[in-house]
Every structure is written in C-alpha cells, then in structure tokens.
Amino acid sequence: MYKPFMKKIPAFGKKFIVGQNCNGCMICVDVCPVNNIRILPKGKKEWLDHCEGCLACLQFCPVEAISCGGKTDERPRYHHPNVTADDMLAQKGAAETGRSE
Numbered sequence: 500m501y502k503p504f505m506k507k508i509p510a511f512g513k514k515f516i517v518g519q520n521c522n523g524c525m526i527c528v529d530v531c532p533v534n535n536i537r538i539l540p541k542g543k544k545e546w547l548d549h550c551e552g553c554l555a556c557l558q559f560c561p562v563e564a565i566s567c568g569g570k571t572d573e574r575p576r577y578h579h580p581n582v583t584a585d586d587m588l589a590q591k592g593a594a595e596t597g598r599s600e
C-alpha cells in the first residue's frame with residue numbers, strides 16, 4: 500500500500516485551492532519545507548509538482564483560506580501549539596544552509 504500511496508503524493512499539491520479571504524501574508528509559501536508554492540503576479544499562488552503532503556500550508560494559513568480537494572472546508576485546522584510559522588521558516592532556512600540547531 501505504501502508505494503502506490505507515495506506515488507500520488509507529488510500530485511497532491513494540485514488539489515489545493517486558495518479562497519477569496521487570502522490576505523497575502525505568504526505564510527503558506529514560507530512554511531512549505533520543499534518550496535512547492537510559487538508566487539504568481541498579483542499575489543496568486545501556484546502549487547508545483549513536488550508536494551510532500553505535509554499540509555503545513557493548509558494548517559498554518561491564519562485565515563483558513565486554503566482548502567484541499569473540497570474536503571477540508573468544514574474541518575478545523577491544527578498544528579502543534581508550540582510550533583509557530585516562524586519556527587518552520589527558521590528550520591527550513593537551517594536545512595537549506597546545512598546548519599543544525
């Protein structure tokens with residue numbers, strides 16, 4: 500089951516939709532650990548094809564503007580209460596520069 504499931508993950512990103520209530524904060528872009536969200540003109544976003552399915556973009560959006568496949572609209576968002584978007588960004592920066600905490 501694992502291999503077929505994993506093959507579907509990269510395309511997962513194509514299921515994300517951004518609603519009209521997006522405020523342009525770019526937290527979704529910042530927290531994506533694999534830089535899978537590209538910024539388009541006028542602040543629109545495009546999910547690329549190397550999503551890892553972590554859902555950080557969806558869970559950290561402060562206004563719940565991101566939905567996935569039409570199935571998440573009514574679901575509560577959650578991320579670990581002691582982990583902030585800034586923490587995610589710092590960890591990503593450390594990984595990209597090869598630093599360890």
Ligand code: SF4
Nearest residue numbers: 521522524525527560
């Ligand atoms: S995190 Fe949410 S509000 Fe901020 S830019 Fe992304 S979709 Fe828009």
Ligand code: SF4
Nearest residue numbers: 531550551553554556
């Ligand atoms: S934050 Fe996670 S779920 Fe969102 S695009 Fe990046 S890898 Fe995919």
